Every structure is written in structure tokens, then in C-alpha cells.
Amino acid sequence: MHITQDLKLLRLIKIIPPIIVVTFAVWVNFIVINDNKIKLKSEISTFHKNFIDTEKETIKAQVNQLYQEINYEKSSTETILKKDIKERVYEAHSIATTIYQQNKNLSEKEVTKLITDALRSIRFNQGRGYYFIYKIKGTNVMHPVVPAIEGTSQSDLQDVRGNYIVRDMGQIIKKSEEGFHRWWFVKPQNKSQEFEKIGFGKYFAPYDWFIGTGEYVIDVESDIKARLLRRINNIRYGKNGYFFVIDYQGNILSDYSKKHVGTNRIEIRNQHGISTVEEIVKIAKHSEDFLYYESPLMPSTGQPAEKVSFIKGLPDWKWAIGTGAYISEIESYLAEREEYIGQQNESEFLKILCLSLFVTLFFVTLSFMLSNYLARRFSLYESRINKNFSELNTIKEQLQHQALHDVLTNLPNRVLLADRLSQSMVQSQRHHNLLAVVFLDLDGFKHVNDTYGHDFGDELLIIASLRMKEALRESDSLARIGGDEFVAVLTDLTTVEDCKPVLERLLLAASEPVKVGKVELKISASIGVTLYPQDKVSADQLMRHADQAMYVAKESGKNRYHLFNTAEDDAVKIQRESLEDIRTALDDNQFVLYYQPKVNMRKGSVIGAEALIRWQHPKRGLLNPLEFLPVIENHPMMIELGEWVIDSALTQISQWQAMGLNLPLNTSVNIAAVQLQQANFVDRLTTLLATHPDVNPRNLELEVLETSALEDLQHISTIMNASIALGVNFALDDFGTGYSSLTHLRRLPANLIKIDQTFVRDMLIDTDDLAIVEGVIALAKSFKRDVIAEGVETIEHGTVLLQLGCELAQGYGIARPMPASDIPTWISDWKPNVSWQLLTCSD
Structure with a gap:
């Protein structure tokens, strides 16, 4: 029967490996095909998402760059204004100085007329700019726009904010010989509203004058806006890329379609009743965001098309700036890339499939060869395994013994002691009898170790443990828990008196002289004892109580035993706490x-x-x-x-x-x-x-x-x-x-x-x-x-x-x-x- 089973096993060894290999190959190929399909879908989906995200980030970056350029130009408004009016005043001052130098022989009145005639007719900045002359104390010498005030004091002239226009400017120039000054004043074209104006004056020492000019900030800002819009109108990228600018009222300031520029399209709505311009303005007023909408014109086709744009607001100028990408362009590119990825994937899949078939054939052949080899070796290994199995059992028993016993004395160690103590406590409760936990420490052992060395100490421990084990009853256990410490568990005790003969024998066994070589060694033992269930605590506590009792025995003179007393322990605790x-x-x-x-x-x-x-x-x-x-x-x-x-x-x-x-x-x-x-x-x-x-x-x-x-x-x-x-x-x-x-x-x-x-x-x-x-x-x-x-x-x-x-x-x-x-x-x-x-x- 045994031989028949072995023959069947040999046949199985020959057949099963090829079957396993073929099954595994089919399963792997199925996984590869299925995984390839999933991978293709995942790649296409990921590419779609990444490309759209990239496009959006690109148009966002373009808008942010334009936003930074506009902000830079806007922030330079005052700088440009100040530079321009300063240069103008320097020119006028140079003209006045030249006239004065060339006509020193003439009277002040005559020279004054020559200078005012030269400067009165000069205009600049699209005709807005002109020169004025004041005495330091505020009397107007020349004002081309309001000649009626010439010869009168304008020292008390104030703007809407209470600033003294001429007086403050005169004080600035008197202190530093030149300087800038700000005030608010009406424009000639708009008498109903006052605007911020920046002026510059330079001291003309011969006649205690200052020659100056001024410019409205809003006029310079308007020039910068016009220049920026012209530049934005000319920006193009790609086939269909351009920027648009719309103000918060819906006026088209810049767009690809020139016919829309200057028109207001906020009321123009699509078939869903939505105004694209209105949505753009809402986003700009809030901050910035993307907007999907139908553009009325795609430059490359001239037809309406779906578009995604990034909008950003410019609050100071109340502009909405933006640019975008057409969805059809994105979809067209994605379709091309999807087709390319599919072709690449199909080519790679065919290569993997061919390789998989080749590997499958190789491993099937190899498995046939391997199975025959294994069958031959099996019979040889079977005999060796049977032989080694008995050896392993022997080693296992030895390892188990080593894990539970002290290597030196071959006595149970702390682990086995804990197990035996727990079992003995259960038996004590079941049979209503006592057990004693005996903690034993060898007196003088350290002196032996220090004097004669550890070899003598080890030999002493072996002999002493054998003698103490012989002193116990058959039902008792003795364990070594470390160094010169031993614990004995005495079971089946009826009264305390039952354990005393055993304790006396242990003391006697420990105190008998031990001869190691030519040296006679003499030690003794201090023993602590506690009884269960009189001392009704856990196994660990029983060990500690016996240990405490042992120290009492040692302090009382050694070579004796001491029974643990609960009241005494409580007193010790109270003493310690006190x-x-x-x-x-x-x-x-x-x-x-x-x-x-x-x-x-x-x-x-x-x-x-x-x-x-x-x-x-x-x-x-x-x-x-x-x-x-x-x-x-x-x-x-x-x-x-x-x-x-x-x-x-x-x-x-x-x-x-x-x-x-x-x-x-x-x-x-x-x-x-x-x-x-x-x-x-x-x-x-x-x-x-x-x-x-x-x-x-x-x-x-x-x-x-x-x-x-x-x-x-x-x-x-x-x-x-x-x-x-x-x-x-x-x-x-x-x-x-x-x-x-x-x-x-x-x-x-x-x-x-x-x-x-x-x-x-x-x-x-x-x-x-x-x-x-x-x-x-x-x-x-x-x-x-x-x-x-x-x-x-x-x-x-x-x-x-x-x-x-x-x-x-x-x-x-x-x-x-x-x-x-x-x-x-x-x-x-x-x-x-x-x-x-x-x-x-x-x-």
C-alpha cells in the first residue's frame, strides 16, 4: 500500500508541474491583456486631464504676465509725470536765464516782458501743458490760461482739500530752490470735478520768482492706458491666441475683432440668456477665475467656438483682462495624441504577447525536465527525510528543555517556575491545602566568586543545587532564577509546621562544606517563605513577599528562614512611606x-x-x-x-x-x-x-x-x-x-x-x-x-x-x-x- 501511494505521488510530480506552468501562463497572459487595456484607458485619461490643466496654467501664466506689465506701467505714472514736468521747467528756466544774461542792461520790467513773451505761447503734452511764473510771495507774473490773474496775489488760493496751492509751492521752492507740489484743481474741459495735479517749480533768483508747470495725473494715466491698449491689440500667439480687455461697464477696449473695440456688449446674451461680457466683469470684480463660454469668433475659422479663458481684474482701472484657448483646438490635439498612444500601446502589446508565448513554451519544457528530475530525487530525499525527522524531534526536545531550564544547574528557570507555581496555586485552591513559596539566597557566594573566580562559583552552584534538590520532597519543585537565588515550591501542605522540616533540610544542604579541587568552600543560605492561600495574592506577589522575608532572614543573621507576615509587611510599608x-x-x-x-x-x-x-x-x-x-x-x-x-x-x-x-x-x-x-x-x-x-x-x-x-x-x-x-x-x-x-x-x-x-x-x-x-x-x-x-x-x-x-x-x-x-x-x-x-x- 505504501509503495502504491509513492508511485502515484511520483506520477503526480511528473504531470502537475507542466499543468501548473500552462495554467499560470494562461492566467498571466489574461492579466497582461486586461492590464494593458486598463493601462491604455488610464494613460489616455491622465493625458487628457494633464493637458487641459497645462493649457489652463499656460493661459493663466500669460494673463498674470500681462497683469504684471500693466501694473508696472501704472506704477510708473507718477515717475513719468514728474520727470516730464521737471525737464520742461528746466528748459523754461534755461530760456529765462539766457534772456536775463543777454539783457542785463535793460530794466526788470523790460526783461520780464521778454521772458513772459518767450514762455507764454509754449504748449506741450498734446497742448495741455503750459508754464506759469509767480513771485515767491504769491503774486502771479504770468499765467497763459488765466491772464486775468497776472499782477494779483494768489497766496490765499486753496484747493478743495484746504491746501494753499501757490503759498505752499513757494515755501517749498524757497527752502530747496526747486521742488514738487500736489493739489486738486478743475480741468479746463471739466469744470464740475477736481482732479489731482502735480506741479514742479524752480527758483529764478534775479527777480525772486519761481517758474513752474503742472500736469493732471489722470491725463498721464490716460496716455499710458492708450499706449498699453495699442500694444495689447497687437499681441498674437499661435493661430488663435490674443488678449482681450473689457472695462467694468462692458466696453470692449481691446479684442481680436477690431469692429468690437469701442462697443458695449454687456447686454448681448446667448440662447441661454447669459451675457458673456457680464460674466467676465463679475469674475474681474471678484478677483480671478476660469470661464467656459462660446466665443463669437474663432480667428482661424471665422466661426463661433467653445472657449476657456482666464480672467483677472485690474481694480484701479476697472479693467478685466484675459486670454484663452479654444476647446476644439484642445480636442483636436487630444484626438491626435490618443491615436498615437493607441498605436504605441498596440505595438508594445504585440511584443509582450510574443515574449509571453515564448516564455510559456520555455517554462513548459523546463517544467517537464524538472518534474522528471524531481521524481528521481524524491525517492532519495524520502529516505533522508525519514532519517532526519527523528533527529529533528530530538533537537526540538533539547531546545524546549533549554528554554525552560537553567543551563548551569539544569534546574527549572523562571519561566517554568512561573508555570508550575500557577498550576500549584490552582491545585491548592481545588484541594483546599497549602503551598509554600521558598525564596533562597546563598550567603557568602559573592565572596567565593570574588576570591576564587567564576569557575569555582559555578561548580559550587551545581553541587549546592543538587544537594538542595535532594532535600526536597518528590512533589516539590526547585528553580534557579538567577545568580545565587533559588525558589522552591512546596505543595500538599496541611499546616505551616509541614514545611519546617523541608526548610531545615534546605538550610543544612546549603551549609554543608563543598570541596572544589583542593579548596573547601563553606556557605549558608537565607530563606524567605510565604504560604498560599494565607497570603492570598498573585504568583508575582508571592515571589516578592518571599523575597522580602528572605531579606529579613538575612538581616537577622543569615543561615535561617523567616516566614512572611502580612502585618509585618504593612508595618514595613507604613515605615517606608513615613x-x-x-x-x-x-x-x-x-x-x-x-x-x-x-x-x-x-x-x-x-x-x-x-x-x-x-x-x-x-x-x-x-x-x-x-x-x-x-x-x-x-x-x-x-x-x-x-x-x-x-x-x-x-x-x-x-x-x-x-x-x-x-x-x-x-x-x-x-x-x-x-x-x-x-x-x-x-x-x-x-x-x-x-x-x-x-x-x-x-x-x-x-x-x-x-x-x-x-x-x-x-x-x-x-x-x-x-x-x-x-x-x-x-x-x-x-x-x-x-x-x-x-x-x-x-x-x-x-x-x-x-x-x-x-x-x-x-x-x-x-x-x-x-x-x-x-x-x-x-x-x-x-x-x-x-x-x-x-x-x-x-x-x-x-x-x-x-x-x-x-x-x-x-x-x-x-x-x-x-x-x-x-x-x-x-x-x-x-x-x-x-x-x-x-x-x-x-x-
């Missing part, structure tokens, strides 16, 4: 210092103030230090914040000094244990003091908690002595809350002891607290230390303290903490309680 908020507050200057005054109750004087930090939170308002300082108690940020407090307090002392508060106003700041215990504390304090050279270091007092001072008495004592050498003072804060002995107190160089407010506040009702306060006061006096009481909230507190011998105090009964800006006013307004003063007097 730290980030405090970091932001520091960067954005959200912290402020409030100051609580310290007083001498017996003397009634202010001795200083304690700087107390507050957080001006943008959302929660002003926060007490108990709400944020505990978060950073042992964090490096506490040091940064402490230095900010010292710097801000020194800045404030400097500002108070500048205000003239010449009181013994020493300012105390609290120093945290973590800041005080820094090895560079004295150096940092020195730097801060140096940035405020105007502040006496003795005005700064550092308050140290008794409990922090006792942690390392020798070290703290050394730091305090070095700081005192800089000039600052120390106070022992919250005294009575620690367990200091008399020896400790003697060794700490603090010159002030602060009684903790908890004892002071309750001493009126608690005899034990009263005894402690009394004892601290007595102790301070014994060691010759000053003592101050915190928490003085009532008059009675102050009275008892004075009776016990404590004069210094601070608390809400004296003043609440306040902004620095309020301190000066408070100091000037504060008065000690009368009962304290009476007590002092009785003493």
Missing part, C-alpha cells in the same frame, strides 16, 4: 522651629528659649514631634534633621541679635542619641558654628537625654568636653528617667540639669514625684549644677519649685511654644506672677 514623607518634608522645607521661653521665676527675667521642632504638613497641618521623630529615631535622616535644627537655631539667634534683643537669650536644642554618638559630631558642630560667625557659641545649649548619655558614658563624655571647648553649653534633659549614679553625673560635663516634666506635673498630687523633684534639686546643688524644671503648668507648680530652691522653669503655665516672630513681643509683655514675687520678698 520615611519618604519625612524626606520630602526636609527637601521642601516643611519643618519649622517653635520656641518655648525659659525664665527665672525669682528674678522675673527671661533666660532663654528651647527650640522645638514642628512639621508644617501640607495636608495634616502642624504636627507634634511625637508624630514623626520616632519613625527616624535610629535612621541616618535623624542626623540630617538634627543638623538642620542646630543650623536653624543659630540662624534665628543671629536674626534676634540683629533686632537688638540684647538679653541673655541662650537657645537650647535637643540632640538625639544617634546624632551625638557619631564619630564626626564635633567636626560637624564646628562647621555649623563657622557658618554663623556673628553668633557667640555660648548662646547655644545642647540638650542631651540622660538615657542616651548613659549608653556609652566614656564616648559621650569625650564628645561633650570637645564641644564645650568650642564654647557651647550642655544640659542633661529628662533627668530622673534614667538610672544614673552619682559617679555618672559627676563625669558628665553638663552645667544644667532639666527635671523631667512627668515628675514636675504630678508633684502636687504624688508625694513620690515630689520627693524625686526635691532630690534632683538637692543633687544639682551638691554638684554645683544649675537646675530647671519642665512642665510648669500652674502658678502652684512655680510656687512649690521656688520653695524647694528651683528658680528656673519652663512650661505651659509660663508660655506655650510659639513661632520665632512672636518671641520679641512676648519678652516685652511678660511679667512674673505676683505670688512668686511676694514669695521672693518674704524670703
